Amino acid sequence: MQPTPTAPGRNFRQADVATLAEALDVASQAPTGINIHSLRGELVEVIPYAALREQSLALATRLLGAGLEPGDRVLIAAESDGDFLRAFFACQYAGLVPAPSPLPAPLGGRAPYVEHVRRMLISAGARAALAPPAIADWFTEAAEGLDLIASGDLAGLPDAGPERLPAPDPEGLCYLQFSSGSTRFPTGVSVTQSALIANLQAIGRDGLSLTAADRAVSWLPLYHDMGLVGMLLCSVGFQCSIDLLPTGAFVRRPGLWVDMISRQRATISYAPTFGYELAARRVGAAPAGLDLSSWRVAGLGGDMIRPEGLRAFASAYKQFGFDPVAYTASYGMAEATLALSMSPAGHGLRTDLIDVDQLESRALAEPPKADSGRVREFALCGRPLAGHRLEVRGESGETLGERQVGRVFAWGPSLMKAYFNAPEETARVLSPDGWLDTGDIGYHFDHQIVITGRAKDLIIVNGRNVWPQDLEWTAEREIEALRSGDVAVFSLSDADQERVIALVQCRTSDPDVRLALEGDVERLLRSRHGLEVQVVLTPPHSLPQTSSGKLSRTRAKAMYLAGAFARAPVEA
Numbered sequence: 001m002q003p004t005p006t007a008p009g010r011n012f013r014q015a016d017v018a019t020l021a022e023a024l025d026v027a028s029q030a031p032t033g034i035n036i037h038s039l040r041g042e043l044v045e046v047i048p049y050a051a052l053r054e055q056s057l058a059l060a061t062r063l064l065g066a067g068l069e070p071g072d073r074v075l076i077a078a079e080s081d082g083d084f085l086r087a088f089f090a091c092q093y094a095g096l097v098p099a100p101s102p103l104p105a106p107l108g109g110r111a112p113y114v115e116h117v118r119r120m121l122i123s124a125g126a127r128a129a130l131a132p133p134a135i136a137d138w139f140t141e142a143a144e145g146l147d148l149i150a151s152g153d154l155a156g157l158p159d160a161g162p163e164r165l166p167a168p169d170p171e172g173l174c175y176l177q178f179s180s181g182s183t184r185f186p187t188g189v190s191v192t193q194s195a196l197i198a199n200l201q202a203i204g205r206d207g208l209s210l211t212a213a214d215r216a217v218s219w220l221p222l223y224h225d226m227g228l229v230g231m232l233l234c235s236v237g238f239q240c241s242i243d244l245l246p247t248g249a250f251v252r253r254p255g256l257w258v259d260m261i262s263r264q265r266a267t268i269s270y271a272p273t274f275g276y277e278l279a280a281r282r283v284g285a286a287p288a289g290l291d292l293s294s295w296r297v298a299g300l301g302g303d304m305i306r307p308e309g310l311r312a313f314a315s316a317y318k319q320f321g322f323d324p325v326a327y328t329a330s331y332g333m334a335e336a337t338l339a340l341s342m343s344p345a346g347h348g349l350r351t352d353l354i355d356v357d358q359l360e361s362r363a364l365a366e367p368p369k370a371d372s373g374r375v376r377e378f379a380l381c382g383r384p385l386a387g388h389r390l391e392v393r394g395e396s397g398e399t400l401g402e403r404q405v406g407r408v409f410a411w412g413p414s415l416m417k418a419y420f421n422a423p424e425e426t427a428r429v430l431s432p433d434g435w436l437d438t439g440d441i442g443y444h445f446d447h448q449i450v451i452t453g454r455a456k457d458l459i460i461v462n463g464r465n466v467w468p469q470d471l472e473w474t475a476e477r478e479i480e481a482l483r484s485g486d487v488a489v490f491s492l493s494d495a496d497q498e499r500v501i502a503l504v505q506c507r508t509s510d511p512d513v514r515l516a517l518e519g520d521v522e523r524l525l526r527s528r529h530g531l532e533v534q535v536v537l538t539p540p541h542s543l544p545q546t547s548s549g550k551l552s553r554t555r556a557k558a559m560y561l562a563g564a565f566a567r568a569p570v571e572a
Contacts (some may be wrong), residue, residue, distance in 0.1 A: 003264065004033035004048050008213040015200040015237035019168040019193045019514045021092040022238045023200075032241040034232075036081055039249045041256040045082045048331040049239065053492075054083060057165070059090035059154070065161025066128070067149045068344040070095030073124040073176060075117070075252040076444045077101050077131035077139065078223035080244045083154055085128050085232075095166040099124045099176040099188060101222040101345050103135075110138060116186075117142035123186045124176055125421065129131070130154060137275055161537070167335055170194055176420055177225055180475065188420035189334045198413035199229065199337035200237040202385035207330070207342035208268065208297055216242040217266040219250035219257055219275075220458075229338040230270055255286055258317065262290045270299030277309035283316040293358035297345055301330045304451070305379035305552035307351050308477065311482065324348050329451055331381035335429070335436055337414040340390060341449050343382035345554050350380040352445050360464040363405040374528070376470060381446040381512055388412030391435075391450050392442060402442070406442045406457060457553050459491040461498050461531060468553060471502065474528050475521050481507070487521075488543050488556040489533070499534065503565055506537040538565045 010030045017023045027033075034049035046056075048208035068074070076087045078100035091098040101120055104113040121129060121143060129151040131139040136153040136436040143151040150157060174196045204210040216235050220227030222244075233244040243264050250257050258279055261269055276298075300310070314324040327349040332339035343350065354365045356374035368375045384390045391399050392406045400406045415436050418426040429437045441458065452467060457571045459466040468489035486505040491498045504521055507513055518535045525533045542565070544555040557563060 001043055001046055003035040003046055003243065004213045005031055006213065006241055007267070008211075010212050012208070012212040012239065014205045015197060015234075017172040017197060017237070019092070020174055020196060020233065020236075021089070021168045023197075023233075024049060024053050024056070024089055024092070027236050027239040030239040032239050034085060034235075034242065035243045037243060037245050037249070037260070039246055039252065041245065041253070041260065045375060047082055049087065050238065052089060055082075055086045056089035057093050059086050059157075060092075060094035060165055061161035061163075062154075062157040062159065063090055063094050063096060063128070063150075063161070064165070065158040068096055068127055070098065070166045070253055071099045071173075072127040072149075072537075073099055074128045074130060075099045075101050075121055075124060075126045075139075076129075077103060077135060078221065078228075080222055080246045080249050081132065081134050083130075083132060084222060084267055087154065088175075093165050094166065094167065095172070099178065100228060101125065101131075101178075102221070102223045104138070106156075114142045116136050116483060118146075120178060120186045123178075123420070124188055125554040134467050143355070156512065168193065170197075174304070177228075177337075178373050179334060187422055187425060190336075190418050190420045191337055192417065195337050195414050196229070196233065196388065197237075198338060199233055199385075202387065202414065203230065203339050203342070204234050204238045206386040207339060207345070207382075208234075208328070209345055210238045210240065210268075212239075214238070214240050214267045216240055217245070217257070217264060218242060218259045218270040219245040219267060220270065220302075221247045224302070225332075225338045226270060226332045230299070231268075232300070249347060250275065250278075254282045257261050258290065258292060258320075259287050261295055262287075262292055262320075265294040267294055268297045268299070270297075270301055271296065272302035273300065273309050274303065274550070277306070280309065280313040280316045284554060286317075286320065288368065290320040292317055293323070295322060295326050297328050298326040299330060300349070300379070301332065301339075304453070305329055305349075306473065306484070307349065308380060310349060329379050329381045331451055333438060335416050335438070336410055336412070337416075337490050338389075338569045339385060340388055340410050340414075341382040341384050343380060343448065349378045351431075351446075352380060352450055353377050356470070359405065359452070360466060363465065365403045365405055365445065365452075369486045378450045378452060379482050380445065380450055382448050384410075384412070384449070385414075388414065390444075392444055392449075402444050405441060405443045405452060408438045408442045408449065408451070410436045410438055457490070459489070459498060459500060461491070461500065466500075466529065466531065471500075471525055471529055471531070471533065472551075475502070475504070475524060477565060478524060478528075479517070479520055481517060485543065485545075485551055488551055488553055490553050490557045490560075492557075492561075499560070500531055501557075501560060502533045502535045503538050503543060503560060504535055505540050506539050507545055536560070 027049035036045040217230035325348040355368040472487040
């Protein structure tokens with residue numbers, strides 16, 4: 001079995017189509033396709049785009065033969081395998097609306113996952129729920145009592161259906177993208193065909209400058225917008241071959257990611273910052289002959305960019321041909337299909353060093369003076385993509401100037417028209433003239449957008465605006481026992497005061513070591529940030545993450561309030 005080729009000499013089109021189904025029709029004319037790899041990195045399935053089209057068309061008739069009708073929603077467990085790909089594209093040809101669903105967490109247990117799937121089914125008003133055989137009965141259990149036509153794996157569908165399939169609607173729904181990390185009832189972003197195509201064109205043509213010589217590698221989950229849109233659907237839209245690793249493969253063996261890039265001579269691969277940090281720590285296990293010189297776009301997205309971790313990766317893999325000019329920062333969200341801005345490809349990561357005191361007290365991102373006590377480095381995330389606009393606004397809605405910090409608003413053809421069946425939630429973030437309140441805080445510098453954090457996460461203490469990631473990163477960087485993602489900081493309002501809580505993952509039960517760690521974190525944050533912080537130790541792997549792998553402070557705070565991290569007495 002051989003993977004599909006890169007085929008640089010093929011005819012090449014830049015997602016100049018009206019629908020995703022048409023994009024696959026175009027891609028089927030090329031010899032390229034999708035290559036599925038196992039947890040060990042072994043090639044297990046090769047799906048040329050021509051075969052994916054044929055198989056998806058056949059499955060589309062089976063879905064309609066089961067009684068589904070155009071417009072019906074279909075929840076699909078987004079395993080990185082051929083069945084998910086066939087089901088997702090079958091929905092496109094059948095006029096159905098797929099809703100990719102997360103897979104079970106490794107240590108999450110059956111009951112919580114089944115309940116989560118059930119909430120998604122209800123939120124989407126789904127008529128079918130499809131999953132791999134290993135968890136098909138979990139989906140069937142989640143669907144009990146709901147008005148579903150089909151649930152379980154693909155084998156349960158009829159063998160045939162109508163001879164004619166409906167024509168795709170360029171203005172119709174393409175899929176539902178559920179928000180990540182929310183503790184609320186799941187909210188689905190309604191992604192239209194036109195919004196998706198606009199974003200694919202903006203990413204591939206204007207952002208990444210994709211050509212017929214490009215090839216992608218991804219371990220990102222397909223239920224998250226960066227993995228689904230940025231890696232998979234962009235590859236289809238530009239007819240590029242892509243090699244998919246299960247997300248679990250990267251978590252267990254980060255070296256598989258860079259090894260796959262080397263072996264396939266890939267040019268495009270994205271990851272959140274923590275992915276680069278984890279791979280940097282495992283550089284000692286790099287295989288002989290590793291060569292990353294083909295990697296021209298090392299994309300950054302999905303979380304706040306941590307420059308020091310990226311410098312560590314670049315230093316660790318320089319010996320294997322990695323060039324840091326490949327770093328390409330981006331900014332976006334599911335409500336914008338995916339990307340809103342991207343830094344210029346081939347320019348590397350640009351950062352801005354600012355005075356933290358000015359940021360916290362005056363909402364200004366000013367360069368530090370010689371005697372500045374505290375500084376912070378932010379990544380520049382590029383100019384808005386073609387056809388899109390980004391504004392930074394003040395508390396009264398006025399547009400702010402360069403280096404003035406405020407709330408980020410977005411406008412453009414990639415934005416959602418609504419959250420699915422959630423008019424009040426839609427009205428809260430989307431204005432009648434199409435401007436989206438992103439919920440992010442940032443500023444403009446050198447015509448690029450710089451994101452400083454989420455508005456809902458901001459901690460206000462005695463008139464200071466404190467970013468929780470500043471405290472988290474200080475602890476993780478300066479305390480040897482801590483790693484990236486080990487600390488979650490948030491505030492609680494007690495009477496008229498803000499109480500700052502730091503949840504810290506601890507890997508030992510030794511009472512002396514635990515007490516020492518608590519004291520070290522408290523003293524460090526007091527001295528560096530002038531804040532009194534209550535430290536609560538939590539077990540390893542207990543801090544919740546979103547579907548993109550970044551820390552979810554919202555869920556961590558909710559778990560704390562629910563007593564999940566109750567402080568246990570330490571015996572002397």
